[in-house]
Amino acid sequence: MSRLTPNRLYPYPDSPEERGGLHVQKLADIVDQDLRDVYDSYLNLAARPSGSFRPTANITGVPNGVFFPIDTNTTEYTRNGFVRPGSALFKEPLWGWYMIDYHVAMLTSGTINAASIRESLARYMGPTTGGLVQLNQFECIDNQSDGTAYLHSTFVVQLTVENDMIYQVFHQNTSSTITVVAADTHVEYTRLCPML
């Protein structure tokens, strides 16, 4: 027979006539699951949702002044993650506040001193099928005389299921003579705090 304790449904016998052994087994199973749930919550707390991926669509060959999507084909690491392989989305994340690091290292066709490479990680928030409702750009920029550039941007965003995210990169040289001959892009994310 099942009875409600203050917080859960636990079975226990009502009278000596009931066979206690069956109830003990049921009780043990439920208690085991309850305690396991608590332990899982602890693990979820200790293991922050986090991960990283290295988009395969990098900047090499991308024309100057265009947006192009980044993909998540090469997920390197994920814990309670929500990045879907092949997608440019952070899809159905565990709600909360996330810190995102965006890194680009590149080699250009020539010196870019007195010019620059700018990469903007554009964040489209909103329903994936309902159009774009918000665009934030987190930019980074660099110029070096040896033709290399390292760019990074770190920021915190609030992710919810309703706000799946699409990232695109806006690539812009200030000199039309510069082309990117090699590049490596890397994105990392960590949840700092659940939804408040």
Place this chain on the structure above:
Amino acid sequence: MGTTATQKLTFPDTTDDPRLHWQFLKTLALQVDSRAQTHANLVAAGVIPKFAMVTATNQTLQVLPADPALGYITFNTVVADTAGLADFTQNRQILTLNDLGYWLVGINAAIQGLGCTNGGVFNRLNVDNGLPSQFTAFSHDPLLGHLGISCTGLVRVNDLSFPVTVYNDFVSNGTGCPASLPLIGAMMWACKMRDL
């Protein structure tokens, strides 16, 4: 009556009158329910870390190397604060790290129209613990006009005798830089990652 090893829950054992087992089991179920709920409450309380993020809207910064104090961003919105970290009173644009442990802090700012002829500006994230070990993380913005600059740091707080605070300033180190700098927007955050 028997007693469990860790949770000290009582249960019927072989010396008890079998006719009373059902009462003992009911008592055990109530004990387990209470203990599991206590644990769940502890986990729920622990899920929310000490975390704060503040943002700033359009404003003009003074970026004079002789007086970096003029270059503080005026943060004007608290978008999240679980532990009373943000302090805007009396122009104190700070986050206070008010607990022992390891803290992740960061800043991202978008500026416009820098136009230095050489060098650039630093967006500095300062941690003040009242000791000579005060450190500054910074990101350097070369030359150009419209961009974001960000930096992060991991802070070990092992002494609360002096309030440990995080704040920002902009300092120019170039030539031909304008004395004022349009700020498009900024965010600064702090999150306690773990205990000492």
